[in-house]
Amino acid sequence: xxxxxxxxxxxxxxxxxxxxxxxxxxxxxxxxxxxxxxxxxxxxxxxxxxxxxxxxxxxxxxxxxxxxxxxxxxxxxxxxxxxxxxxxxxxxxxxxxxxxxxxxxxxxxxxxxxxx
Numbered sequence: 001x002x003x004x005x006x007x008x009x010x011x012x013x014x015x016x017x018x019x020x021x022x023x024x025x026x027x028x029x030x031x032x033x034x035x036x037x038x039x040x041x042x043x044x045x046x047x048x049x050x051x052x053x054x055x056x057x058x059x060x061x062x063x064x065x066x067x068x069x070x071x072x073x074x075x076x077x078x079x080x081x082x083x084x085x086x087x088x089x090x091x092x093x094x095x096x097x098x099x100x101x102x103x104x105x106x107x108x109x110x111x112x113x114x115x116x
Contacts, residue, residue: 004022006110022077033050035095087115087116
């Protein structure tokens with residue numbers, strides 16, 4: 001079992017920045033990659049950014065150049081730095097872990113609201 005606790009969401013004006021954090025605990029040895037997903041009302045959950053065990057990263061086209069995923073192995077924490085936020089970035093953001101085959105553990109989600 002892996003437990004994930006997200007923090008850092010909130011309300012920000014368009015063009016602003018937020019940093020999300022995701023602290024992992026439990027059977028972290030089983031984690032192959034970690035990622036951030038988001039789900040806006042009426043839309044499917046989408047992968048925003050991921051970071052693998054070898055530190056390779058991937059981003060959705062919609063956030064590339066604006067968001068940065070990173071991690072602190074000593075703290076078992078993954079971050080999502082979000083810059084130049086847009087109205088369409090408003091969503092619930094979820095942290096998740098991947099075991100090499102599928103995304104298996106999820107956090108409770110943190111709300112990000114971007115206002116004009």
